[in-house]
Amino acid sequence: MASPVEQFEITEIVRFGTIGDSPVALTNSGLYMILIVGIIAAGLMMSTRSTALVPNRWQSFSETLYEFVANMLRESTGKEGMRFFPLVFSLFLFVLVANLVGMVPGAFTVTSHIIVTFALAMLVIGTVVIYGFIKHGTHFLGLFVPSGVPGWLLPFITVIEIISFLSRPISLSLRLFANMLAGHIALKVFAGFIVSLIATAGFASILAPLPFLMTIAMVGFEIFVAGLQAYVFTVLTCIYLNDALHPGH
Amino acid sequence: MVDPKRPGGNGEGPSPDDEADLSARLKRLDARLGEISNGRAVKTESARRSASNMSGLGQALRLSAEFISGIIAGGLLGWLIDRFLGTSPWALIVCLLLGFGAGMLNMLRASGELNRKATSASSSADAARRPEGDEQD
Numbered sequence: 001m002a003s004p005v006e007q008f009e010i011t012e013i014v015r016f017g018t019i020g021d022s023p024v025a026l027t028n029s030g031l032y033m034i035l036i037v038g039i040i041a042a043g044l045m046m047s048t049r050s051t052a053l054v055p056n057r058w059q060s061f062s063e064t065l066y067e068f069v070a071n072m073l074r075e076s077t078g079k080e081g082m083r084f085f086p087l088v089f090s091l092f093l094f095v096l097v098a099n100l101v102g103m104v105p106g107a108f109t110v111t112s113h114i115i116v117t118f119a120l121a122m123l124v125i126g127t128v129v130i131y132g133f134i135k136h137g138t139h140f141l142g143l144f145v146p147s148g149v150p151g152w153l154l155p156f157i158t159v160i161e162i163i164s165f166l167s168r169p170i171s172l173s174l175r176l177f178a179n180m181l182a183g184h185i186a187l188k189v190f191a192g193f194i195v196s197l198i199a200t201a202g203f204a205s206i207l208a209p210l211p212f213l214m215t216i217a218m219v220g221f222e223i224f225v226a227g228l229q230a231y232v233f234t235v236l237t238c239i240y241l242n243d244a245l246h247p248g249h
Numbered sequence: 250m251v252d253p254k255r256p257g258g259n260g261e262g263p264s265p266d267d268e269a270d271l272s273a274r275l276k277r278l279d280a281r282l283g284e285i286s287n288g289r290a291v292k293t294e295s296a297r298r299s300a301s302n303m304s305g306l307g308q309a310l311r312l313s314a315e316f317i318s319g320i321i322a323g324g325l326l327g328w329l330i331d332r333f334l335g336t337s338p339w340a341l342i343v344c345l346l347l348g349f350g351a352g353m354l355n356m357l358r359a360s361g362e363l364n365r366k367a368t369s370a371s372s373s374a375d376a377a378r379r380p381e382g383d384e385q386d
Contacts, residue, residue: 163323167321171318174314174318
């Protein structure tokens with residue numbers, strides 16, 4: 001029986017050379033990322049190629065996606081947050097499609113690697129910090145000093161607020177990564193039970209359909225989680241961007 | 250249809266009557282548009298609410314990630330301070346404790362957020378309706 005973590009292995013496909021000791025190569029992870037971006041770009045281009053006032057089903061699908069993300073962004077950041085719409089929409093689509101592509105049997109799940117989700121989270125937090133300082137200058141640091149706290153408690157609370165801010169990219173990336181990793185491992189373990197039950201070739205192989213049913217149920221649940229985690233990632237992105245736009249709540 | 254706000258000026262000239270009729274129709278149209286967009290906001294809100302209620306597991310995972318990330322951030326910060334200042338275990342210990350506090354803060358904040366989202370549907374429906382007017386630009 002194959003190991004349940006074998007599906008997360010990174011393999012090189014084309015090696016371009018080395019920088020120092022580390023190889024520069026196109027890996028399966030990179031290939032799937034290119035594939036994901038290709039799917040998104042092709043899908044959106046195809047669906048908006050012939051725009052009509054009364055949309056056909058593909059156009060209305062992409063319009064629904066647009067409306068969904070735009071409403072989410074407007075709800076939490078207001079009108080001026082719409083300047084971040086390209087970033088938020090790209091992030092949402094990338095995470096969503098990466099999670100869904102991972103559900104195809106045999107496919108590689110890009111978002112099950114913490115370095116990928118952490119890079120996405122750092123992109124968000126970097127945008128928040130840079131934009132916050134450009135827009136508000138040192139007033140942005142007011143985010144760390146809550147109002148209405150007694151004076152002797154203020155240094156403590158400020159340090160805790162700073163750590164809390166530093167933990168944002170970690171929690172943002174950890175949540176997506178942990179959900180995808182745990183889901184795929186559980187799926188693989190239950191699927192492995194089918195094989196090993198059948199392989200006993202005795203009385204126990206009668207029980208083989210049970211983990212099979214469980215696997216089917218879990219595939220449905222994992223697809224739900226894939227969508228939900230993309231949604232949660234985007235909602236938190238919007239909430240953090242709101243801090244950059246309006247610090248000092 | 251009967252419009253309630255038509256001024257009963259039947260005996261007067263046709264042009265003010267037309268004006269009144271037009272403005273009444275405009276008002277009715279406005280009200281109906283408002284109703285429809287209201288209904289849409291409420292509907293999406295309730296759909297989202299049921300989705301978030303359905304995933305108790307998602308909520309649990311979210312809260313635990315908030316808590317753990319606070320501790321990890323505190324630990325990392327303390328480790329880095331130790332490394333650069335050479336105060337070997339102390340900054341790590343203090344920052345881990347502060348990280349525990351930060352994790353708690355994160356979690357309370359997240360759960361407060363979740364509760365607020367679940368309980369006050371009307372206020373968030375209002376918030377959803379507010380930007381509808383800005384859609385043209």
